[in-house]
Amino acid sequence: MVNFELYKVFYLTAKTGSLSKAAKELYITQPSVSHSIKLLEDTLGLQLFARTSKGVELTKEGAVLFSYIEQAYNFISLAEEKLSELRNFSSGEIKIGGSDSLCKHYLLPFLESFHVQYPHVQINLVHGTTPEIVKHLKEGKIDIGIVRTPILDDQLQVREGITIQDCFVTGPKYRELSMGKVSLAKLLTYPIILFSSNSSSRKFVTRLFSENGLLLEPEIELGSVDLLIEFAKIGFGVSFVTKEFVAKELTDGSLFEVNIDATIPSTKIGIITLKNMPLSTAASAFVAELESPGD
Amino acid sequence: MVNFELYKVFYLTAKTGSLSKAAKELYITQPSVSHSIKLLEDTLGLQLFARTSKGVELTKEGAVLFSYIEQAYNFISLAEEKLSELRNFSSGEIKIGGSDSLCKHYLLPFLESFHVQYPHVQINLVHGTTPEIVKHLKEGKIDIGIVRTPILDDQLQVREGITIQDCFVTGPKYRELSMGKVSLAKLLTYPIILFSSNSSSRKFVTRLFSENGLLLEPEIELGSVDLLIEFAKIGFGVSFVTKEFVAKELTDGSLFEVNIDATIPSTKIGIITLKNMPLSTAASAFVAELESPGD
DNA sequence: TCACCATATAGACACCTTCTATAACGAGTA
DNA sequence: TACTCGTTATAGAAGGTGTCTATATGGTGA
Numbered sequence: 001m002v003n004f005e006l007y008k009v010f011y012l013t014a015k016t017g018s019l020s021k022a023a024k025e026l027y028i029t030q031p032s033v034s035h036s037i038k039l040l041e042d043t044l045g046l047q048l049f050a051r052t053s054k055g056v057e058l059t060k061e062g063a064v065l066f067s068y069i070e071q072a073y074n075f076i077s078l079a080e081e082k083l084s085e086l087r088n089f090s091s092g093e094i095k096i097g098g099s100d101s102l103c104k105h106y107l108l109p110f111l112e113s114f115h116v117q118y119p120h121v122q123i124n125l126v127h128g129t130t131p132e133i134v135k136h137l138k139e140g141k142i143d144i145g146i147v148r149t150p151i152l153d154d155q156l157q158v159r160e161g162i163t164i165q166d167c168f169v170t171g172p173k174y175r176e177l178s179m180g181k182v183s184l185a186k187l188l189t190y191p192i193i194l195f196s197s198n199s200s201s202r203k204f205v206t207r208l209f210s211e212n213g214l215l216l217e218p219e220i221e222l223g224s225v226d227l228l229i230e231f232a233k234i235g236f237g238v239s240f241v242t243k244e245f246v247a248k249e250l251t252d253g254s255l256f257e258v259n260i261d262a263t264i265p266s267t268k269i270g271i272i273t274l275k276n277m278p279l280s281t282a283a284s285a286f287v288a289e290l291e292s293p294g295d
Numbered sequence: 296m297v298n299f300e301l302y303k304v305f306y307l308t309a310k311t312g313s314l315s316k317a318a319k320e321l322y323i324t325q326p327s328v329s330h331s332i333k334l335l336e337d338t339l340g341l342q343l344f345a346r347t348s349k350g351v352e353l354t355k356e357g358a359v360l361f362s363y364i365e366q367a368y369n370f371i372s373l374a375e376e377k378l379s380e381l382r383n384f385s386s387g388e389i390k391i392g393g394s395d396s397l398c399k400h401y402l403l404p405f406l407e408s409f410h411v412q413y414p415h416v417q418i419n420l421v422h423g424t425t426p427e428i429v430k431h432l433k434e435g436k437i438d439i440g441i442v443r444t445p446i447l448d449d450q451l452q453v454r455e456g457i458t459i460q461d462c463f464v465t466g467p468k469y470r471e472l473s474m475g476k477v478s479l480a481k482l483l484t485y486p487i488i489l490f491s492s493n494s495s496s497r498k499f500v501t502r503l504f505s506e507n508g509l510l511l512e513p514e515i516e517l518g519s520v521d522l523l524i525e526f527a528k529i530g531f532g533v534s535f536v537t538k539e540f541v542a543k544e545l546t547d548g549s550l551f552e553v554n555i556d557a558t559i560p561s562t563k564i565g566i567i568t569l570k571n572m573p574l575s576t577a578a579s580a581f582v583a584e585l586e587s588p589g590d
Numbered sequence: 591t592c593a594c595c596a597t598a599t600a601g602a603c604a605c606c607t608t609c610t611a612t613a614a615c616g617a618g619t620a
Numbered sequence: 621t622a623c624t625c626g627t628t629a630t631a632g633a634a635g636g637t638g639t640c641t642a643t644a645t646g647g648t649g650a
Contacts, residue, residue: 004299007371019597032639034597044378047573053596053647060388060438060575061381068374072367076302079363083339086356143355278342280355314628327608329628348616348627
């Protein structure tokens, strides 16, 4: 198979109809082009150009070759254009998987600012449980996953995002819970509103109680963090939510943090990617945003 | 613009999913492929492959590039196949222009044997007067012209074919003309059958008579050499034809050569092509046939 | 006939491709 | 755990090839 580089010289020579002009376009000298064309002709065993005093002209065979090479050249040009787009984020796509509430409360601001900065990068967001996110990641369905740490999987690369702290909150109705320390047992005498049972935060809080010999049975079970917050606000009981995501409500007095007599360990947000699969430029730019402090 | 040769390496690497396998296909070593891919990645500023312990896998950007390069590669493969066909005459086309009767009486046997030898080479035959043939040639409408020499045109390359000799012939009815020398004046007392007035042979014969102070006026004027021969055979008079093309008739006694007392110069068949435009392989093979003696 | 614009050729040199040898790494297996 | 096998990566050397400069050659048009 012929050296492809010769076809580039051939294309430009045919296109410009002149060895000298092709040489200019290629930033090389005319003898060099002459040599390349000769080499190509010798290799193919066909004369491709008729040399005239005004330049060169394709022979029959040359014209046949050109009709194919022109297509090939165009595809390569397109490819390079496309890649250049990908490099400057004037095109591209990022698929992100966010578990649980992280999508809305953590990811959204980043997505918005990223989208403003690179409007041509398409963002594709899926959500699901942590195991689902990991599965999607391994299947190549998403580029980045946003989950709670800790997450142990040696196929994954885990970058740490901000620290978050879960806590119990309640609305003005049960405001007394925010006054002094409240034992877990005491808490159980209030109606508890929890996230659906397969979530990791639900599992955590259930274990917290059982480790103290208590059985946690929620009054109400909800499928969305937003609802969890809303229900707590209007007095349905006590919710278990991420403190950072209810910062506003805690400030404006629509929610109060319950001061329990146990320590709820803080956790970090994990930005997970596949260890052996390099990120696309767009995706790695996004990850950089997530990692950069101060955003 | 990136060195096209790198795309060949890229294509095979992506296709085989392995640097080592690509190296085998390219008949080079694995480090060389590794180096090329690295170079391509550096040049493009993008990582194209994820290296695994089992080989390599395209990244997102690599996959984008591949979708284009694959097309380009296919076109180049097709081009090389096509050229290879042209080289072995398993495809191709020759356009030939033959003037006057040369088409049928001279060219046909060559065409037939060439077609048997290279059945996939398409042959395109047009006929016309010598100036028309020359015009077609210069316009690139035909590759080869077959005319009578002499032909003077410095854009043309003229190869000489067989020698032909024109002569007057007549049928059994005027058989007496073949007995002794016949003067041109005497010949004029017989009905003369000539080719249409714009033909070169007609011009020649008219001049032959006028140089001897005689005015040649044909009894019958015909547009085809075949008819010229037929009319002479059945006794309409005397025709002026190429001796080589009535060899059979002269042998079997259906025609007789008139023995005039003037010398009709012999001429050669000219195979004309454009000086500055190389012949296609098929065309030059055909010309070689025409030139080779003994066919 | 001359100047100008093409392409072709020759010879030299530098760079780049390729090589060999070896390292590093991961996966599978005993 | 250690060993092997397969993969890719790296380093350094050498040869080849692409490119250059200088010049020849040849056709075209003034």
